[in-house]
Amino acid sequence: MSEEAITLLTEIRDTLKHQDESKMLRIADVAEILGVNRDKAGKLWDREDFPRYSMGA
Numbered sequence: 001m002s003e004e005a006i007t008l009l010t011e012i013r014d015t016l017k018h019q020d021e022s023k024m025l026r027i028a029d030v031a032e033i034l035g036v037n038r039d040k041a042g043k044l045w046d047r048e049d050f051p052r053y054s055m056g057a
Helices: 003-017 027-034 038-045
Strands: none
Touching: 003 027, 027 038
């Protein structure tokens, strides 16, 4: 995954974490943001370096 994509997704994750209401970034959202199809977005989602939200973070 490109450094630019990781940075963008990390910023999105951090923005969502700081909002009062619950938000969830879905694979379809990732596909739209990155301009890729959902299959490719799903493969990115499964990568260890994908910046996802965790309850402990």
